[in-house]
Amino acid sequence: MIRNPYPDGETRLQRAIGKGQNKLASRLIQHGALEAPLEDKGKATLARAAKSNNLGFASLLVDICGDIVNSISNGASCGPIHYAIEREHAVMVKLLLEKGGDVNFKNRNGCTALCMAVENGFNDILPFLIEMDADPNNQCGKANNIFTPLRKAVYKGNSQVVRLLLEAGARLERYGFILTEAIDTSYLDIVEALLDHRPNGSDMSRWPRSLIYRAASRSDNASILRLLAQRGVDLNKKDNRGRTILHEVASRGSESVARNLLSAGADAEILDGEGDTPLHIAWKENSRTMVRILMEHGVDLEAKDVFGNGKAIYEMNNTSGWKRRVIAEIFGDHTDGHTG
Numbered sequence: 001m002i003r004n005p006y007p008d009g010e011t012r013l014q015r016a017i018g019k020g021q022n023k024l025a026s027r028l029i030q031h032g033a034l035e036a037p038l039e040d041k042g043k044a045t046l047a048r049a050a051k052s053n054n055l056g057f058a059s060l061l062v063d064i065c066g067d068i069v070n071s072i073s074n075g076a077s078c079g080p081i082h083y084a085i086e087r088e089h090a091v092m093v094k095l096l097l098e099k100g101g102d103v104n105f106k107n108r109n110g111c112t113a114l115c116m117a118v119e120n121g122f123n124d125i126l127p128f129l130i131e132m133d134a135d136p137n138n139q140c141g142k143a144n145n146i147f148t149p150l151r152k153a154v155y156k157g158n159s160q161v162v163r164l165l166l167e168a169g170a171r172l173e174r175y176g177f178i179l180t181e182a183i184d185t186s187y188l189d190i191v192e193a194l195l196d197h198r199p200n201g202s203d204m205s206r207w208p209r210s211l212i213y214r215a216a217s218r219s220d221n222a223s224i225l226r227l228l229a230q231r232g233v234d235l236n237k238k239d240n241r242g243r244t245i246l247h248e249v250a251s252r253g254s255e256s257v258a259r260n261l262l263s264a265g266a267d268a269e270i271l272d273g274e275g276d277t278p279l280h281i282a283w284k285e286n287s288r289t290m291v292r293i294l295m296e297h298g299v300d301l302e303a304k305d306v307f308g309n310g311k312a313i314y315e316m317n318n319t320s321g322w323k324r325r326v327i328a329e330i331f332g333d334h335t336d337g338h339t340g
Contacts, residue, residue, distance in 0.1 A: 010048075011033065012033065013025055013028045013033040013045055014044065014045055014048045016028060017048050017049050017052060017054050017057050018048055018051070018052045018054075019052075022054070022056055022057050025057055029064070040073040040074050041065060042061050042065035042068050043068050043071045043072070043074075043076075044073040044074075044076070045061060046061045046065070046068050046069070046080045047073055047076060047080050049061060050080035050081070050084040050087075050089065050092055053084075053089040053091075053092050055095055058080070058092065058096065059095060059099065062096075062099045062100070067100060068080075069096050069100055070100070070101060070102045076108075077107055077108045077109060078107040079105060080096055080101075081096050081105065081113050082107045082111070082113060082116055084096060085113050085117050085122060086116060086120060088122045088124075088125075090122075090128075093128070094128060103129055103132045103133060103134045104133075104134060104135050104138055106138075106140070109140075109141065109142060110140050110141050110142045110146075111140045111141065112135070112149075114129050114130075114135070114136065114149050115138070115140035115141075115147075115148075115152060117129060118149045118152045118156065118165075119152055119156075121156065121158075123160070123161055126161065130168045136148070136149050136165045136168045137169070140152075148170065149165055149170065150162065150165045150166070150170040150172075150178065151178055151181070154178055154181055154182050154187070154194075155181065155185070157185060157187045157190065158190075159189035159190045159192075159193055162190050162193045163193045166193060166194075166196075166197045172197060172198065172199055175198060175202060176207075176211070178194065179191065179194050179195075179198075180211060180214065182194055183214065183215045183218075183221065183224055184214070184218070186218055186221055186224065188223050191224050191227060192227060195227070195228075195231050204228070204231050204232035205234045207228075207233045207234070209237050209245055212228075212233060212237065213245050213248075216245065216249075216257045216260040216261050216264075217254075217257050217260075218260075221260055222259070222264055225260055225263070225264030226265065228264075229265050235261060235264060235265060235267075236267045236270055238270075241274075242271070242272040242273030242274075243272040243273070244266065244267070244272070244278075245261060246258065246261050246267070246268060246270075246278045247272050247276070247277075247278050247281055249261065249278070250278035250279070250281040250285070250287070250294070251281050251282075253282075253289070253290055255289050255290060255293060258278075258290060259293060262293070262294075262297045268294055268297055268299045269299055278299075279291065279294045279295070279299050282294055
């Protein structure tokens with residue numbers, strides 16, 4: 001029996017396979033090499049063949065040893081299919097699956113071949129895995145790091161993979177959560193794909209204000225906000241004080257958020273419960289930049305409050321300094337002749 005492991009823990013058989021020395025490997029097997037403890041009945045050697053993309057010997061080992069494709073050798077973290085995925089050996093993956101490999105077999109970290117392929121960006125193999133009945137809803141990972149292939153694809157930002165998985169039957173059971181993740185990463189194509197496949201009965205007009213603000217809070221999300229509005233998200237949803245998100249933004253001075261909301265079509269002339277437009281609020285807060293943003297957007301300087309008063313014009317006529325200069329810079333002198 002041949003047992004002579006090298007100092008790094010390899011056996012002579014494993015080293016021969018790694019170097020593609022198939023004739024030597026065959027002779028070693030004939031002399032009982034697979035019986036060595038480190039061979040683990042061929043499991044470790046098949047893993048080495050998968051890593052080195054030694055197709056001929058992988059096929060021979062499976063034929064000799066039987067069902068070792070769906071196994072993980074002692075001390076290893078992955079089975080042969082996972083190692084082949086990890087190294088992007090597409091033909092090896094196909095061989096192992098055709099030799100009886102279970103496409104949904106998980107490694108010790110709880111990951112299937114599909115999860116690993118998405119994680120590693122090995123996208124060319126995905127259609128084949130799905131054709132071989134890879135389950136797109138198989139949860140992968142452990143403990144507090146559980147994910148599906150779809151969630152991983154969203155995080156990686158690959159819209160083609162997202163669409164492929166959705167078309168393969170990936171479920172959107174936590175639709176709001178995964179859509180929010182896509183929005184957070186600013187991937188317009190992925191947000192669109194998720195909206196295209198949203199569950200029946202999901203009412204976008206009921207989207208929480210907090211999520212709309214979250215979408216608007218990223219500087220590069222104006223196009224995503226426009227898409228959400230087109231699909232039914234109400235950018236002008238009011239709180240119990242009658243304020244829209246734009247009112248709140250005007251109060252806080254969140255300039256980039258205001259620009260995103262206005263670009264996406266938020267109404268800048270809606271009155272809140274106290275009769276104020278966002279411009280009125282920005283004026284009261286002495287937010288020079290916010291006033292400029294709203295005025296440049298073309299808000300009505302004659303906007304009336306609930307009592308019919310032109311509050312913005314009234315306050316403009318009763319002030320001086322930077323407020324009057326901003327008006328003059330943008331519109332010229334629009335205050336002559338106006339009273340509250």
